[in-house]
Amino acid sequence: INILVSRNSEARARGIRILEDILSIASNEIVEGYKKALGSKNAAVRKFAVEELGQLGDDNVISILVERMGDENFDVYEAAIGALKKLGAYADQMVEGYKKALVSKDAKVRKSAAEKLVEELGRVERVGVIESLIDRLSDENLEIHKIAVKALEELGASEDHLVEGYKKATGSKNAEVRKSAVVALGQLELGEQRDAVVTKLMDQFLSDENSEVRRLISQTLQQLQVTHEQIIDHAINILVSRNSEARARGIR
Numbered sequence: 001i002n003i004l005v006s007r008n009s010e011a012r013a014r015g016i017r018i019l020e021d022i023l024s025i026a027s028n029e030i031v032e033g034y035k036k037a038l039g040s041k042n043a044a045v046r047k048f049a050v051e052e053l054g055q056l057g058d059d060n061v062i063s064i065l066v067e068r069m070g071d072e073n074f075d076v077y078e079a080a081i082g083a084l085k086k087l088g089a090y091a092d093q094m095v096e097g098y099k100k101a102l103v104s105k106d107a108k109v110r111k112s113a114a115e116k117l118v119e120e121l122g123r124v125e126r127v128g129v130i131e132s133l134i135d136r137l138s139d140e141n142l143e144i145h146k147i148a149v150k151a152l153e154e155l156g157a158s159e160d161h162l163v164e165g166y167k168k169a170t171g172s173k174n175a176e177v178r179k180s181a182v183v184a185l186g187q188l189e190l191g192e193q194r195d196a197v198v199t200k201l202m203d204q205f206l207s208d209e210n211s212e213v214r215r216l217i218s219q220t221l222q223q224l225q226v227t228h229e230q231i232i233d234h235a236i237n238i239l240v241s242r243n244s245e246a247r248a249r250g251i252r
Contacts, residue, residue: 031061038064043073050076054083062089069097069113072105077112095120099132107141114147118154130157137165137181140173145180163193167200175210182213186220198226202234 037049050068053061065087068080084094098120101113114136117129134157136148152162162184169181182201190197198221205217221231 031056031058031064035064038068043071043076046071046073046076047079050079050083054079054086057087059087062087062093065089066093066097067100070100070104071109074106074108074112077101077104077106077109081116091120095129099128102132102136107139107144110136110139110141111144111147114144114151118147118151130155130161133157134161134165135168138169138172138177140177142174142176142180145169145172145174145177149180149184159189159191160193163188163190163197167197170200170204175213178204178208178210178213179216182216182220186223190224194224198224199234202226202231205231206234 031053034049034053038046040046040049046068050065053065062084065080065084066089069077069084071077071080080097081094084097095117098113098117101109102117104110104113114133117133120129130152133148133151133155136144137152139145139148148165152165166181166184166188170178170185172178172181182204185197185201201217201221201224205214205221208214208217
Protein backbone atom coordinates (compact mmCIF):
# COMPACT_ATOMS: atom_id res chain seq x y z
CA ILE A 1 0.00 0.00 0.00
CA ASN A 2 2.93 2.34 0.75
CA ILE A 3 4.28 1.58 -2.72
CA LEU A 4 0.94 2.57 -4.23
CA VAL A 5 1.44 6.18 -3.12
CA SER A 6 4.97 6.32 -4.57
CA ARG A 7 5.71 9.01 -7.13
CA ASN A 8 7.42 6.36 -9.26
CA SER A 9 4.90 4.94 -11.76
CA GLU A 10 6.78 1.62 -12.09
CA ALA A 11 6.79 1.19 -8.32
CA ARG A 12 3.07 1.90 -8.17
CA ALA A 13 2.38 -0.66 -10.91
CA ARG A 14 4.49 -3.23 -9.01
CA GLY A 15 2.53 -2.48 -5.83
CA ILE A 16 -0.77 -3.03 -7.63
CA ARG A 17 0.39 -6.42 -8.96
CA ILE A 18 1.59 -7.52 -5.51
CA LEU A 19 -1.71 -6.49 -3.93
CA GLU A 20 -3.72 -8.30 -6.60
CA ASP A 21 -1.68 -11.49 -6.04
CA ILE A 22 -2.22 -11.32 -2.26
CA LEU A 23 -5.96 -10.74 -2.64
CA SER A 24 -6.22 -13.59 -5.17
CA ILE A 25 -4.53 -16.03 -2.78
CA ALA A 26 -6.76 -14.90 0.08
CA SER A 27 -9.87 -15.23 -2.10
CA ASN A 28 -8.92 -18.77 -3.16
CA GLU A 29 -8.39 -19.78 0.47
CA ILE A 30 -11.80 -18.36 1.40
CA VAL A 31 -13.48 -20.26 -1.45
CA GLU A 32 -11.75 -23.49 -0.41
CA GLY A 33 -13.00 -22.99 3.13
CA TYR A 34 -16.58 -22.55 2.02
CA LYS A 35 -16.29 -25.54 -0.33
CA LYS A 36 -15.35 -27.70 2.67
CA ALA A 37 -18.31 -26.28 4.59
CA LEU A 38 -20.62 -27.41 1.77
CA GLY A 39 -19.80 -30.99 2.74
CA SER A 40 -21.11 -30.50 6.27
CA LYS A 41 -23.93 -32.74 7.51
CA ASN A 42 -25.51 -29.63 9.02
CA ALA A 43 -27.88 -27.99 6.51
CA ALA A 44 -27.55 -24.60 8.25
CA VAL A 45 -23.77 -24.69 7.70
CA ARG A 46 -24.22 -25.58 4.02
CA LYS A 47 -26.77 -22.79 3.59
CA PHE A 48 -24.41 -20.25 5.19
CA ALA A 49 -21.54 -21.36 2.91
CA VAL A 50 -23.75 -21.04 -0.19
CA GLU A 51 -24.88 -17.54 0.77
CA GLU A 52 -21.30 -16.43 1.46
CA LEU A 53 -20.09 -17.80 -1.87
CA GLY A 54 -22.79 -15.74 -3.55
CA GLN A 55 -21.45 -12.62 -1.83
CA LEU A 56 -17.94 -13.05 -3.23
CA GLY A 57 -18.89 -11.87 -6.70
CA ASP A 58 -16.59 -14.50 -8.21
CA ASP A 59 -17.84 -16.20 -11.39
CA ASN A 60 -15.58 -19.18 -10.62
CA VAL A 61 -17.92 -20.31 -7.84
CA ILE A 62 -20.92 -20.67 -10.19
CA SER A 63 -20.17 -24.33 -10.96
CA ILE A 64 -19.92 -25.04 -7.20
CA LEU A 65 -23.31 -23.46 -6.59
CA VAL A 66 -24.89 -25.29 -9.53
CA GLU A 67 -23.87 -28.59 -7.90
CA ARG A 68 -25.38 -27.45 -4.61
CA MET A 69 -28.80 -26.99 -6.23
CA GLY A 70 -29.13 -30.75 -5.93
CA ASP A 71 -28.88 -30.52 -2.12
CA GLU A 72 -31.22 -32.69 -0.06
CA ASN A 73 -32.32 -29.65 1.94
CA PHE A 74 -34.84 -27.18 0.43
CA ASP A 75 -33.37 -24.13 2.22
CA VAL A 76 -29.90 -24.87 0.81
CA TYR A 77 -31.41 -25.37 -2.66
CA GLU A 78 -33.19 -22.00 -2.46
CA ALA A 79 -30.03 -20.29 -1.17
CA ALA A 80 -28.10 -21.69 -4.14
CA ILE A 81 -30.68 -20.29 -6.57
CA GLY A 82 -30.47 -16.87 -4.90
CA ALA A 83 -26.66 -16.89 -4.97
CA LEU A 84 -26.54 -17.88 -8.64
CA LYS A 85 -28.98 -15.14 -9.64
CA LYS A 86 -26.92 -12.62 -7.66
CA LEU A 87 -23.84 -13.74 -9.63
CA GLY A 88 -25.73 -13.37 -12.92
CA ALA A 89 -25.70 -17.05 -13.87
CA TYR A 90 -26.92 -17.79 -17.41
CA ALA A 91 -30.18 -19.63 -18.11
CA ASP A 92 -28.35 -22.78 -19.25
CA GLN A 93 -26.35 -22.80 -16.00
CA MET A 94 -29.55 -22.52 -13.98
CA VAL A 95 -31.09 -25.35 -16.01
CA GLU A 96 -28.10 -27.58 -15.22
CA GLY A 97 -28.74 -26.87 -11.55
CA TYR A 98 -32.45 -27.63 -11.83
CA LYS A 99 -31.62 -30.91 -13.58
CA LYS A 100 -29.42 -31.87 -10.62
CA ALA A 101 -32.22 -30.83 -8.25
CA LEU A 102 -34.61 -33.22 -10.02
CA VAL A 103 -32.80 -36.15 -8.38
CA SER A 104 -32.58 -34.61 -4.90
CA LYS A 105 -33.69 -36.81 -2.00
CA ASP A 106 -36.11 -34.05 -0.99
CA ALA A 107 -39.44 -34.27 -2.86
CA LYS A 108 -39.99 -30.54 -2.24
CA VAL A 109 -36.73 -29.76 -4.04
CA ARG A 110 -37.63 -32.07 -6.95
CA LYS A 111 -41.08 -30.52 -7.29
CA SER A 112 -39.71 -26.96 -7.32
CA ALA A 113 -37.00 -27.89 -9.84
CA ALA A 114 -39.55 -29.45 -12.21
CA GLU A 115 -41.68 -26.30 -12.04
CA LYS A 116 -38.67 -24.01 -12.55
CA LEU A 117 -37.55 -26.03 -15.55
CA VAL A 118 -40.93 -25.47 -17.18
CA GLU A 119 -40.48 -21.72 -16.63
CA GLU A 120 -37.05 -21.80 -18.29
CA LEU A 121 -38.13 -23.79 -21.38
CA GLY A 122 -38.36 -20.80 -23.69
CA ARG A 123 -34.76 -19.77 -23.05
CA VAL A 124 -32.71 -22.96 -23.31
CA GLU A 125 -31.91 -25.99 -25.46
CA ARG A 126 -34.71 -28.44 -24.77
CA VAL A 127 -33.13 -31.83 -25.49
CA GLY A 128 -31.37 -32.23 -22.13
CA VAL A 129 -34.44 -30.92 -20.33
CA ILE A 130 -36.67 -33.54 -21.98
CA GLU A 131 -34.38 -36.38 -20.89
CA SER A 132 -34.34 -35.13 -17.30
CA LEU A 133 -38.13 -34.80 -17.21
CA ILE A 134 -38.55 -38.28 -18.72
CA ASP A 135 -36.69 -39.66 -15.70
CA ARG A 136 -39.12 -37.84 -13.40
CA LEU A 137 -42.10 -39.72 -14.85
CA SER A 138 -41.19 -42.55 -12.49
CA ASP A 139 -40.87 -40.26 -9.45
CA GLU A 140 -42.54 -41.66 -6.33
CA ASN A 141 -44.17 -38.26 -5.75
CA LEU A 142 -47.41 -37.98 -7.78
CA GLU A 143 -47.24 -34.17 -8.04
CA ILE A 144 -43.77 -34.32 -9.59
CA HIS A 145 -44.93 -37.04 -11.99
CA LYS A 146 -47.86 -34.85 -13.10
CA ILE A 147 -45.63 -31.79 -13.59
CA ALA A 148 -43.31 -33.89 -15.77
CA VAL A 149 -46.25 -35.23 -17.80
CA LYS A 150 -47.57 -31.71 -18.47
CA ALA A 151 -44.14 -30.31 -19.32
CA LEU A 152 -43.36 -33.14 -21.73
CA GLU A 153 -46.67 -32.56 -23.50
CA GLU A 154 -45.82 -28.86 -23.92
CA LEU A 155 -42.34 -29.77 -25.19
CA GLY A 156 -43.72 -32.21 -27.74
CA ALA A 157 -41.54 -35.08 -26.50
CA SER A 158 -41.30 -37.98 -28.95
CA GLU A 159 -43.40 -41.13 -28.56
CA ASP A 160 -40.21 -43.18 -28.09
CA HIS A 161 -39.08 -40.95 -25.22
CA LEU A 162 -42.49 -41.13 -23.58
CA VAL A 163 -42.78 -44.91 -23.93
CA GLU A 164 -39.41 -45.40 -22.22
CA GLY A 165 -40.39 -43.02 -19.44
CA TYR A 166 -43.78 -44.58 -18.80
CA LYS A 167 -42.30 -48.10 -18.90
CA LYS A 168 -40.02 -47.12 -16.01
CA ALA A 169 -42.92 -45.42 -14.25
CA THR A 170 -44.88 -48.68 -14.13
CA GLY A 171 -42.32 -49.74 -11.52
CA SER A 172 -42.71 -46.62 -9.34
CA LYS A 173 -43.18 -47.11 -5.58
CA ASN A 174 -46.32 -44.98 -5.80
CA ALA A 175 -49.39 -46.91 -7.00
CA GLU A 176 -50.99 -43.70 -8.33
CA VAL A 177 -47.93 -43.07 -10.52
CA ARG A 178 -48.05 -46.67 -11.75
CA LYS A 179 -51.74 -46.28 -12.66
CA SER A 180 -51.05 -43.06 -14.56
CA ALA A 181 -48.19 -44.71 -16.47
CA VAL A 182 -50.24 -47.77 -17.41
CA VAL A 183 -53.09 -45.61 -18.76
CA ALA A 184 -50.63 -43.44 -20.71
CA LEU A 185 -49.02 -46.48 -22.33
CA GLY A 186 -52.43 -47.57 -23.56
CA GLN A 187 -52.87 -44.21 -25.31
CA LEU A 188 -49.48 -44.04 -27.08
CA GLU A 189 -48.46 -45.25 -30.50
CA LEU A 190 -46.01 -47.96 -29.41
CA GLY A 191 -44.68 -48.94 -32.82
CA GLU A 192 -41.61 -51.17 -32.57
CA GLN A 193 -41.70 -50.94 -28.78
CA ARG A 194 -45.04 -52.77 -28.52
CA ASP A 195 -43.59 -56.18 -27.64
CA ALA A 196 -41.28 -54.71 -24.99
CA VAL A 197 -44.18 -52.78 -23.47
CA VAL A 198 -46.43 -55.86 -23.46
CA THR A 199 -43.73 -57.89 -21.68
CA LYS A 200 -43.21 -55.11 -19.14
CA LEU A 201 -46.95 -54.83 -18.46
CA MET A 202 -47.37 -58.59 -18.12
CA ASP A 203 -44.49 -58.71 -15.62
CA GLN A 204 -46.07 -55.86 -13.68
CA PHE A 205 -49.51 -57.52 -13.82
CA LEU A 206 -48.05 -60.66 -12.27
CA SER A 207 -46.16 -58.84 -9.52
CA ASP A 208 -48.16 -55.72 -8.61
CA GLU A 209 -49.91 -55.93 -5.24
CA ASN A 210 -52.39 -53.15 -6.07
CA SER A 211 -55.64 -54.54 -7.50
CA GLU A 212 -56.51 -51.26 -9.28
CA VAL A 213 -53.13 -51.21 -11.03
CA ARG A 214 -53.67 -54.82 -12.13
CA ARG A 215 -57.17 -53.96 -13.42
CA LEU A 216 -55.79 -51.07 -15.49
CA ILE A 217 -52.97 -53.24 -16.83
CA SER A 218 -55.53 -55.84 -17.86
CA GLN A 219 -57.52 -53.15 -19.72
CA THR A 220 -54.39 -51.83 -21.45
CA LEU A 221 -53.29 -55.32 -22.46
CA GLN A 222 -56.74 -55.91 -23.96
CA GLN A 223 -56.39 -52.64 -25.90
CA LEU A 224 -53.09 -54.02 -27.19
CA GLN A 225 -54.94 -57.23 -28.16
CA VAL A 226 -53.10 -59.41 -25.63
CA THR A 227 -55.19 -62.41 -24.51
CA HIS A 228 -55.41 -63.90 -21.02
CA GLU A 229 -53.90 -67.08 -22.50
CA GLN A 230 -50.77 -65.10 -23.46
CA ILE A 231 -50.51 -63.74 -19.91
CA ILE A 232 -50.80 -67.27 -18.51
CA ASP A 233 -48.16 -68.51 -20.96
CA HIS A 234 -45.90 -65.69 -19.82
CA ALA A 235 -46.41 -66.71 -16.18
CA ILE A 236 -45.61 -70.35 -17.03
CA ASN A 237 -42.40 -69.28 -18.76
CA ILE A 238 -41.42 -67.39 -15.63
CA LEU A 239 -42.00 -70.53 -13.53
CA VAL A 240 -39.05 -72.26 -15.22
CA SER A 241 -36.74 -69.31 -14.56
CA ARG A 242 -33.55 -69.92 -12.58
CA ASN A 243 -34.36 -66.81 -10.58
CA SER A 244 -36.27 -67.75 -7.39
CA GLU A 245 -37.92 -64.31 -7.16
CA ALA A 246 -39.12 -64.61 -10.76
CA ARG A 247 -40.57 -68.07 -10.05
CA ALA A 248 -42.40 -66.74 -7.01
CA ARG A 249 -43.83 -63.95 -9.16
CA GLY A 250 -44.99 -66.46 -11.76
CA ILE A 251 -46.75 -68.51 -9.09
CA ARG A 252 -48.58 -65.45 -7.78
